[in-house]
Amino acid sequence: xxxxxxxxxxxxxxxxxxxxxxxxxxxxxxxxxxxxxxxxxxxxxxxxxxxxxxxxxxxxxxxxxxxxxxxxxxxxxxxxxxxxxxxxxxxxxxxxxxxxxxxxxxxxxxxxxxx
Amino acid sequence: xxxxxxxxxxxxxxxxxxxxxxxxxxxxxxxxxxxxxxxxxxxxxxxxxxxxxxxxxxxxxxxxxxxxxxxxxxxxxxxxxxxxxxxxxxxxxxxxxxxxxxxxxxxxxxxxxxxxxxxxxxxxxxxxxxxxxxxxxxxxxxxxxxxxxxxxxxxxxxxxxxxxxxxxxxxxxxxxxxxxxxxxxxxxxxxxxxxxxxxxxxxxxxxxxxxxxxxxxxxxxxxxxxxxxxxxxxxxxxxxxxxxxxxxxxxxxxxxxxxxxxxxxxxxxx
Numbered sequence: 001x002x003x004x005x006x007x008x009x010x011x012x013x014x015x016x017x018x019x020x021x022x023x024x025x026x027x028x029x030x031x032x033x034x035x036x037x038x039x040x041x042x043x044x045x046x047x048x049x050x051x052x053x054x055x056x057x058x059x060x061x062x063x064x065x066x067x068x069x070x071x072x073x074x075x076x077x078x079x080x081x082x083x084x085x086x087x088x089x090x091x092x093x094x095x096x097x098x099x100x101x102x103x104x105x106x107x108x109x110x111x112x113x114x115x
Numbered sequence: 116x117x118x119x120x121x122x123x124x125x126x127x128x129x130x131x132x133x134x135x136x137x138x139x140x141x142x143x144x145x146x147x148x149x150x151x152x153x154x155x156x157x158x159x160x161x162x163x164x165x166x167x168x169x170x171x172x173x174x175x176x177x178x179x180x181x182x183x184x185x186x187x188x189x190x191x192x193x194x195x196x197x198x199x200x201x202x203x204x205x206x207x208x209x210x211x212x213x214x215x216x217x218x219x220x221x222x223x224x225x226x227x228x229x230x231x232x233x234x235x236x237x238x239x240x241x242x243x244x245x246x247x248x249x250x251x252x253x254x255x256x257x258x259x260x261x262x263x264x265x266x267x268x269x270x271x272x273x274x275x276x277x278x279x280x281x282x283x284x285x286x287x288x289x290x291x292x293x294x295x296x297x298x299x300x301x302x303x304x305x306x307x308x309x310x311x312x313x314x315x316x317x318x319x320x321x322x323x324x325x326x327x328x329x330x331x332x333x334x335x336x337x338x339x340x341x342x343x344x345x346x347x348x349x350x351x352x353x354x355x356x357x358x359x360x361x362x363x364x365x366x367x368x369x370x371x372x373x374x375x376x377x378x379x380x381x382x383x384x385x
Binding site for chain 2: 006009012013015016017022025029046049050051054055058059061
């Protein structure tokens with residue numbers, strides 16, 4: 001029989017959005033834990049009232065991985081570069097045609113500022 | 116020069132936009148209706164949250180939800196991590212997507228990438244804005260029963276408070292964030308504030324408060340089955356206290372000075 005690993009997650013999500021269930025849990029925690037089909041380890045964590053223990057249990061349910069140690073997602077594509085029109089004379093090309101000022105050999109002010 | 120009135124971001128005709136929202140401290144219950152609506156309708160959702168329950172909830176609200184937590188790494192500078200997160204958001208918007216970025220707590224409190232991404236996108240002509248969320252300080256006001264309107268409230272990051280010798284008024288409430296991370300570059304498992312550093316903080320506070328002034332060590336509840344941690348200790352005992360990274364120190368105000376009769380007289384002016 002497949003064991004649902006998300007019981008604790010679902011249980012905490014339900015409690016977060018249902019104050020009636022929070023009241024029922026406060027009145028009879030064992031009954032609510034049984035209703036949520038929490039495992040023994042999950043019950044210990046939840047009954048402890050200790051956030052650190054719940055966190056450890058959630059991470060254990062998540063194949064032992066902390067949320068901070070996930071793999072990187074697929075890279076987000078950068079913006080598509082617009083094709084320049086105007087007979088192919090882009091801004092960069094125009095700059096190249098300008099006569100370079102003498103100071104440029106030593107490094108422009110902009111470059112200096114970046115350093 | 117004429118005064119200027121800022122009425123929020125200007126409308127942009129560029130495709131791609133960013134809305135930054137907060138998921139609050141206590142799991143998903145503190146996300147606002149407005150934040151949930153933006154998460155649902157976004158074409159891409161990116162998030163930095165610190166628990167798998169909120170993560171599951173975000174993915175349920177919007178299947179495109181993707182974590183940015185992988186940018187954190189041991190030994191890596193926080194500045195680099197935050198810049199990379201901001202760049203990730205900027206690139207998604209520049210690619211033309213309607214992006215929603217969700218951060219735990221308030222998305223603009225102790226969250227560099229949200230502010231940086233908004234600044235960069237606005238400069239480039241994209242629509243980008245932030246929605247308010249619930250921060251630890253908001254939880255503290257509710258749990259500890261503090262009204263910042265009564266005596267005022269000063270809020271500092273604890274290390275910054277010491278390093279920059281921040282001036283403060285002890286007759287106004289004082290909140291010190293991240294007290295458990297005094298001088299620490301990153302969080303480690305089971306990390307506690309070093310007693311010798313707490314002693315330095317105590318010495319600074321003792322210049323303004325009596326030794327037996329009761330302060331509050333506070334931790335907001337993150338899970339619905341847990342309550343907040345509110346521990347009251349005398350200031351002189353702070354160096355011996357266990358202070359975790361998530362602990363916020365609240366220093367109640369000393370009694371008010373005598374009010375200025377000239378100002379108080381304004382109430383009688385009719």
